[in-house]
Amino acid sequence: xxxxxxxxxxxxxxxxxxxxxxxxxxxxxxxxxxxxxxxxxxxxxxxxxxxxxxxxxxxxxxxxxxxxxxxxxxxxxxxxxxxxxxxxxxxxxxxxxxxxxxxxxxxxxxxxxxxxxxxxxxxxxxxxxxxxxxxxxxxxxxxxxxxxxxxxxxxxxxxxxxxxxxxxxxxxxxxxxxxxxxxxxxxxxxxxxxxxxxxxxxxxxxxxxxxxxxxxx
Amino acid sequence: xxxxxxxxxxxxxxxxxxxxxxxxxxxxxxxxxxxxxxxxxxxxxxxxxxxxxxxxxxxxxxxxxxxxxxxxxxxxxxxxxxxxxxxxxxxxxxxxxxxxxxxxxxxxxxxxxxxxxxxxxxxxxxxxxxxxxxxxxxxxxxxxxxxxxxxxxxxxxxxxxxxxxxxxxxxxxxxxxxxxxxxxxxxxxxxxxxxxxxxxxxxxxxxxxxxxxxxxxxxxxxxxxxxxxxxxxxxxxxxxxxxxxxxxxxxxxxxxxxxxxxxxxxxxxxxxxxxxxxxxxxxxxxxxxxxxxxxxxxxxxxxxxxxxxxxxxxxxxxxxxxxxxxxxxxxxxxxxxxxxxxxxxxxxxxxxxxxxxxxxxxxxxxxxxxxxxxxxxxxxxxxxxxxxxxxxxxxxxxxxxxxxxxxxxxxxxxxxxxxxxxxxxxxxxxxxxxxxx
Numbered sequence: 001x002x003x004x005x006x007x008x009x010x011x012x013x014x015x016x017x018x019x020x021x022x023x024x025x026x027x028x029x030x031x032x033x034x035x036x037x038x039x040x041x042x043x044x045x046x047x048x049x050x051x052x053x054x055x056x057x058x059x060x061x062x063x064x065x066x067x068x069x070x071x072x073x074x075x076x077x078x079x080x081x082x083x084x085x086x087x088x089x090x091x092x093x094x095x096x097x098x099x100x101x102x103x104x105x106x107x108x109x110x111x112x113x114x115x116x117x118x119x120x121x122x123x124x125x126x127x128x129x130x131x132x133x134x135x136x137x138x139x140x141x142x143x144x145x146x147x148x149x150x151x152x153x154x155x156x157x158x159x160x161x162x163x164x165x166x167x168x169x170x171x172x173x174x175x176x177x178x179x180x181x182x183x184x185x186x187x188x189x190x191x192x193x194x195x196x197x198x199x200x201x202x203x204x205x206x207x208x209x210x211x212x213x214x215x216x217x
Numbered sequence: 218x219x220x221x222x223x224x225x226x227x228x229x230x231x232x233x234x235x236x237x238x239x240x241x242x243x244x245x246x247x248x249x250x251x252x253x254x255x256x257x258x259x260x261x262x263x264x265x266x267x268x269x270x271x272x273x274x275x276x277x278x279x280x281x282x283x284x285x286x287x288x289x290x291x292x293x294x295x296x297x298x299x300x301x302x303x304x305x306x307x308x309x310x311x312x313x314x315x316x317x318x319x320x321x322x323x324x325x326x327x328x329x330x331x332x333x334x335x336x337x338x339x340x341x342x343x344x345x346x347x348x349x350x351x352x353x354x355x356x357x358x359x360x361x362x363x364x365x366x367x368x369x370x371x372x373x374x375x376x377x378x379x380x381x382x383x384x385x386x387x388x389x390x391x392x393x394x395x396x397x398x399x400x401x402x403x404x405x406x407x408x409x410x411x412x413x414x415x416x417x418x419x420x421x422x423x424x425x426x427x428x429x430x431x432x433x434x435x436x437x438x439x440x441x442x443x444x445x446x447x448x449x450x451x452x453x454x455x456x457x458x459x460x461x462x463x464x465x466x467x468x469x470x471x472x473x474x475x476x477x478x479x480x481x482x483x484x485x486x487x488x489x490x491x492x493x494x495x496x497x498x499x500x501x502x503x504x505x506x507x508x509x510x511x512x513x514x515x516x517x518x519x520x521x522x523x524x525x526x527x528x529x530x531x532x533x534x535x536x537x538x539x540x541x542x543x544x545x546x547x548x549x550x551x552x553x554x555x556x557x558x559x560x561x562x563x564x565x566x567x568x569x570x571x572x573x574x575x576x577x578x579x580x581x582x583x584x585x586x587x588x589x590x591x592x593x594x595x596x597x598x599x600x601x602x603x604x605x606x607x608x609x610x611x612x613x614x615x616x617x618x619x620x621x622x623x624x625x626x627x628x629x630x631x632x633x634x635x636x637x638x639x640x641x642x643x644x645x646x647x648x649x650x651x652x653x654x
Contacts, residue, residue: 108529108530108555136437144573144578144598145555145557145573145578145600146510146557146558146571146578146600146601147419147420147600147601147643147644148419148420148433148463148464148477148509148510148558148644149509149510149523149530149557149558151419151435151461151463151479152461152463152477152479152484152507152509153507155460155461155479155480155484156479156483156484156507159459159480159481159482162481163481176437176458176459177459177481178436178437178439178459178461179435179436179461179479180435180436181435183397183417183435
């Protein structure tokens with residue numbers, strides 16, 4: 001419903017642009033009358049013709065060269081720019097992957113394992129180098145234990161990660177925490193391997209993340 | 218379960234018709250001629266009922282008596298039924314041959330007549346060889362409707378009270394969640410309905426009048442939702458960044474809700490009035506620990522809840538003002554199994570909870586007096602117990618069939634029955650006794 005109401009004015013706007021464009025187009029069949037060329041020299045018709053042809057050739061050559069040069073310049077510029085873009089985008093994607101990497105927890109616990117701390121340590125400098133970025137942390141639990149207990153446990157798992165990052169300089173207002181308890185499992189097998197994967201914090205960039213800058217090392 | 222042998226009603230002597238006494242001639246709670254012992258199951262016969270809804274009513278009564286685990290239903294053969302039909306015309310009561318009923322193990326006989334307003338029900342005391350109780354029960358229209366069925370359950374419960382001295386609990390419903398929608402089903406597994414979905418719901422709970430349900434939603438917009446079952450109106454409150462609201466329950470007076478607020482520094486219980494915009498009052502001082510899942514004692518003076526304040530989750534009890542918190546499930550030192558989801562029994566005597574044993578959760582009940590835990594389940598994972606209004610049955614979630622289903626256990630006999638048939642069913646809450654509209 002929101003989608004509908006939001007896109008409706010946009011459709012109207014597009015329609016009016018098309019309408020304005022149609023009105024602005026010139027009508028055909030009103031070309032100006034050609035000016036009369038009065039003869040001003042005494043050259044013979046043959047001489048004039050030869051000179052004109054040479055000039056036309058030279059003009060055509062110059063025009064072609066200029067066009068080629070211009071095209072080379074444009075091509076070089078595009079190639080250069082997109083090369084830089086690719087490299088920046090690759091870096092940004094890697095940084096994004098680091099920020100959104102999931103961290104794991106032990107059964108029934110919300111404290112951070114060493115590998116989880118290392119994963120957070122990798123996220124922190126990126127967040128510090130990109131002060132416009134906000135993240136959401138969602139805590140999750142495996143299916144064991146009561147539904148409600150797991151909502152609470154997921155919340156504490158998200159809060160523990162946030163606290164760790166805030167203590168290391170990330171502004172608390174940039175990190176929002178929530179919990180999905182056992183409600184969003186990544187797998188549903190009834191075994192240790194699956195339970196381990198489900199005990200996690202997920203990280204999401206919620207604002208300011210189209211291009212991420214590398215932290216200065 | 219063993220049933221008494223079949224009753225040979227074909228040999229009944231139906232000698233004439235006795236005029237019925239005035240309505241409600243008997244005091245409530247009259248007992249038939251036996252000393253009821255909670256361990257025993259007096260036999261009861263439900264005589265066939267004439268009229269279009271007669272078979273349905275009889276089926277509901279017999280099933281309720283069976284599910285009560287306080288009575289055993291003595292079945293009648295189909296050919297015997299034909300002998301009785303025609304003799305039970307409205308406004309007349311055939312004289313029953315009590316000695317035959319006694320021989321087949323029936324202590325009571327329920328005789329029901331459909332009237333224009335509802336049901337006329339007589340309880341025959343087989344031992345005393347006479348009518349022990351008579352009462353008129355109005356039934357709402359139309360027949361077979363949800364409210365009509367609820368009223369028939371009320372007849373079952375009254376009849377149980379006549380026979381055993383304790384009112385039955387079949388006139389009640391169970392709220393639960395499936396696919397994040399709160400649903401409500403009758404105590405016999407019939408008439409399941411879904412409440413309007415506000416958001417992804419968990420943890421429904423009833424007020425003590427059975428007129429409202431409160432539940433929580435989870436995720437970034439976690440809230441507490443109040444649902445008025447009569448008007449259908451809902452009211453939600455509490456959405457706040459970086460918090461989850463969970464496990465709401467009404468105070469026994471119905472005026473406030475207590476819930477757990479889970480935030481960045483642990484979770485605590487808060488109390489907020491149902492009406493108005495008063496600021497929630499913090500009830501626990503968790504100091505970074507987790508505190509959730511409250512359940513009031515029936516008199517409202519105390520509160521059981523789960524807490525991990527000593528390292529791992531245990532059940533605690535505190536006074537309703539938040540003072541004098543003390544551990545209830547004090548197990549052996551070094552035992553790292555957690556105990557959570559307490560539910561205080563309606564008679565105030567026991568608290569049910571779930572505990573991890575050998576890596577799986579099981580349902581336990583523990584009396585407040587002797588504090589001896591009783592393990593009630595052992596097959597599959599069993600979670601989230603909730604007491605029936607009779608203080609004897611528990612509904613809980615079990616994975617024993619391979620999917621999460623609601624099951625009901627009789628804590629006296631250990632008998633189990635499956636309440637739901639669709640998987641992914643959980644967080645049950647048994648209502649109080651419901652009077653109907």
